[in-house]
Amino acid sequence: MNTCKNCNSEFQGNYCPNCGHPQKLERINGRYILSEIGSVLHFEKGILYTIKELLIRPGQNIRAFISEDRNRLVKPIMFILVTSLIYTIFVEIFQFSDGYINYNFNDLKGSSLSVIFQWIAEHYGYSNIIMAVFIAIWIKVLFRKYNYNFYEILILLCFVMGIGMLMLALFGAIESVTKFHFLEYGVYVFFIYVLWSIGQFFDKRKIANYVKALISYLLGMITFTFVSLGIGILIDLIK
Numbered sequence: 001m002n003t004c005k006n007c008n009s010e011f012q013g014n015y016c017p018n019c020g021h022p023q024k025l026e027r028i029n030g031r032y033i034l035s036e037i038g039s040v041l042h043f044e045k046g047i048l049y050t051i052k053e054l055l056i057r058p059g060q061n062i063r064a065f066i067s068e069d070r071n072r073l074v075k076p077i078m079f080i081l082v083t084s085l086i087y088t089i090f091v092e093i094f095q096f097s098d099g100y101i102n103y104n105f106n107d108l109k110g111s112s113l114s115v116i117f118q119w120i121a122e123h124y125g126y127s128n129i130i131m132a133v134f135i136a137i138w139i140k141v142l143f144r145k146y147n148y149n150f151y152e153i154l155i156l157l158c159f160v161m162g163i164g165m166l167m168l169a170l171f172g173a174i175e176s177v178t179k180f181h182f183l184e185y186g187v188y189v190f191f192i193y194v195l196w197s198i199g200q201f202f203d204k205r206k207i208a209n210y211v212k213a214l215i216s217y218l219l220g221m222i223t224f225t226f227v228s229l230g231i232g233i234l235i236d237l238i239k
Contacts, residue, residue, distance in 0.1 A: 002023050005021065006019050047082065049073075050073045050074040051163065054073075058197035058201070059197060062155070062156050062201055066156075073159070077158060079159060086166065087124075090172060091172065096175050113236060116228050117228065120228065128164070129161065132157040134223040135219075135220030136154045136156075137150070137223070138219040156201055163197075164190040168187070168190055170186070171189070191217075195210055195213045195214050196210070198217075
């Protein structure tokens, strides 16, 4: 008899019948690393499959992930982290303007306020993840009649913002190669996609949902900005 190292059940054979944990793990080698990379990138239920499904039917697929099947798409937290990393790598390689929000605090150079907003402007991929929390709060408020909690809405935004990061990365790369201002058009495409996806998630037939999605996004951005301002001012006052 073997004792499972995961759930402490006793069993015979190579796999625990209670939790499925193997009796002995394989050594980590080159084949293991390649299989892990393949499991993330493969088209069926991988990154590429998730991107395709979110581009075609974002609302339907995210609803299905939340309430029906959580194995069809890549896990949302991993998805937005990977896509934000891809965006950051593209910025470093192609050297296009990072983010579409520019803050000018020349008069406060060296202050905590200036440092915070400079980080936001230079790391839009990561600050976008933080901003999603504030957008989720406003979506919860404006779409409160729908039976979705804050965390489920956050899952929606992880998927949607992740696709947005890939769009901005693509347009930024094209702009860098062609020297034409494609990124500003990419921002509009990103914005329209986010509003379309949110509206489709709740009820694609109601025009009011797309309007509320727009208001939620704008209020989330404004709230994120004011919270960043408040933190910067508070730190400067303490210093």
